[in-house]
Amino acid sequence: MSQFSGSQLSGTAPGGGGENLLFLTDEQLRKGIEAMFFAYRGFTADPDRILETMDYGRAHHRAVHFIHRSPGTTVSNLLGILGVTKQSLNRVLRSLIDDGHVRSEKGRRDGRERHLFLTEKGEAMEKSLSDAQRARMRAAYRAAGPVAVQGFRQVLEAMMDPGLRDYYNRLRDGA
Amino acid sequence: MSQFSGSQLSGTAPGGGGENLLFLTDEQLRKGIEAMFFAYRGFTADPDRILETMDYGRAHHRAVHFIHRSPGTTVSNLLGILGVTKQSLNRVLRSLIDDGHVRSEKGRRDGRERHLFLTEKGEAMEKSLSDAQRARMRAAYRAAGPVAVQGFRQVLEAMMDPGLRDYYNRLRDGA
DNA sequence: AACTTACGTCAGCCTTGTTGACTTTCCAAG
């Protein structure tokens, strides 16, 4: 019915030479804030359900995701990405290593560093988690269409803190 | 430089009559997942900094946001939106009421219900929190442009759980 | 009168974050 009431989203200034001057009312921004809140709930819901069947939490998922993404990454690198203390990360890493999901390897160039890898078992777990999460992403992408997806990524990127945006882009361009 | 490497995002099937058949590789979906993760960090960073100066956390922010949004909402309504237990919400609500940020009013039609409102003090706090959050949203929206914003909202909406999407749309159409 | 709903609250538990302190290992600069 009133599905088009959503298109009060934005516009260019009247008589404003077509430049990028948006009318962003507090209400429109509030809707965006709520969209982030509700969408993030959906975003984490599927993996959360799987995780709780194996005594892990979101913290484990995050670690596993980024170790999968950057095999051989170091602990301090991971600390920077995840933005937690080493004590907090260590607890999570400890249980992942003890359960045989993650392997920690002393650095050859720099012996202080530990390089982190997923074991076969860990890769399997990562796959089951990310399959669930990707399924929802795929459905959302399909429903919204390619143009929307492009915009989605642009806004999210603009929302990141600069340091993390750099990290994100490094991943993006394949590292 | 390689900013156009991001446009491997999606496409329609070759020879596929222009329908909505997207090529969504696991890699592309993974980028979306990471974008959500990093963007959400940015999204909460500013209010988090303010909250910690007043002994509140994200849980308080969420409650205050939705009470501001729907003044007079009931406890059980809020429980549904936030997806937490009443014990958990009550702890947060208790402190907000004790500190004079929230007012709880016995329902006149149904005396079992408690209707929640922000006090003046509560409204002021809400404003300071949402000003910070909106500033980032506004910057991101400006940077990405109106078309991107439209897509951003579409994808997020498609990512929500159906129940929350309904709630979101009810808010959206002004309730 | 009996049942149900909405709310509040007590007690206890878990995860995941925090700080602070201390140790071991190891690279690198003086």
Add this chain to the structure above:
DNA sequence: CTTGGAAAGTCAACAAGGCTGACGTAAGTT
């Protein structure tokens, strides 16, 4: 070679914010 500092691991203690279970009370509903 020594020393300073970085990377990592660990111990202890604590807090926020989730959870379950149980119980009580007020107020509608049948």
